[in-house]
Amino acid sequence: MKLLIKRFNNQKVWFDEFNxxxxxxxxxxxxLDRINRxxxxxxxxxxxxxxxxxxxxVKVNDKTVLACKAKVKDLIQNEELIIEPVDxxxxxxxxxxxxxxIEKSIKENRLWFExxxxxxxxxxxxxxxxxKYDKQTDCIMCMACYFECEALDYKQxxxxxxIFTKYYRFVFDSRDKSDKQQRIxxxxxxxxxxxxxxxxxxxxxxxGITSAFDIKAxxxxxxxxxxxxxxxxxxxx
Ligand code: SF4
Ligand code: SF4
Ligand code: FES
Numbered sequence: 001m002k003l004l005i006k007r008f009n010n011q012k013v014w015f016d017e018f019n020x021x022x023x024x025x026x027x028x029x030x031x032l033d034r035i036n037r038x039x040x041x042x043x044x045x046x047x048x049x050x051x052x053x054x055x056x057x058v059k060v061n062d063k064t065v066l067a068c069k070a071k072v073k074d075l076i077q078n079e080e081l082i083i084e085p086v087d088x089x090x091x092x093x094x095x096x097x098x099x100x101x102i103e104k105s106i107k108e109n110r111l112w113f114e115x116x117x118x119x120x121x122x123x124x125x126x127x128x129x130x131x132k133y134d135k136q137t138d139c140i141m142c143m144a145c146y147f148e149c150e151a152l153d154y155k156q157x158x159x160x161x162x163i164f165t166k167y168y169r170f171v172f173d174s175r176d177k178s179d180k181q182q183r184i185x186x187x188x189x190x191x192x193x194x195x196x197x198x199x200x201x202x203x204x205x206x207x208g209i210t211s212a213f214d215i216k217a218x219x220x221x222x223x224x225x226x227x228x229x230x231x232x233x234x235x236x237x
Contacts, residue, residue: 054142161211
């Protein structure tokens with residue numbers, strides 16, 4: 001098969017081309033490792049190799065994937081594979097992009113327990129209480145949803161899908177004693193109502209998290225929703 005890898009070295013952008021064997025069940029990360037054993041100068045990130053650390057997100061044949069999870073056989077098209085850095089990101093080198101946004105946005109959105117959970121007692125929850133937000137705790141902050149999110153093309157202030165999934169995780173956790181409406185007001189300052197419902201976040205999440213629905217759930221729990229301005233008179237009767 002033909003493999004193209006996008007390169008960047010601070011001065012120029014180019015593609016390296018390889019003719020490589022197609023290996024059944026090989027992941028994108030294993031393929032990159034195989035190439036790098038020969039070439040040795042392609043920069044890409046990986047750590048856990050098991051869909052936990054969230055560092056290895058890349059774009060393959062126009063789809064944002066976790067390199068350690070996605071299989072070559074599921075992405076190859078016409079015997080060709082194009083591996084590029086993800087969209088909507090600052091490229092540092094080759095396939096490595098800046099992840100600073102994660103820490104910055106977690107801080108700006110105060111995504112932690114505001115009132116400390118006491119460490120001297122058990123903070124018990126019922127299975128039903130846990131089930132309300134359990135799925136959202138699977139987020140590994142790989143940012144695949146963010147890199148695909150179309151709202152970011154129109155609204156620079158939009159915090160991104162995974163940030164709202166984090167909001168959901170605290171708003172629906174019974175152990176979090178902070179003022180839920182205050183959390184939602186902060187989410188509104190960061191674009192809670194700017195989602196355009198394109199569903200890209202749902203399609204790409206490697207953990208099966210549905211951020212678009214988390215956003216809707218947060219909106220539904222907003223006690224002070226904004227008045228919708230459609231830009232025309234809606235009172236026809
Ligand atoms: S919601 Fe999914 S795609 Fe988005 S950062 Fe979390 S794990 Fe990655
Ligand atoms: S559904 Fe909303 S949050 Fe998800 S990718 Fe589309 S615009 Fe972004
Ligand atoms: S290497 Fe950790 S998620 Fe892929």
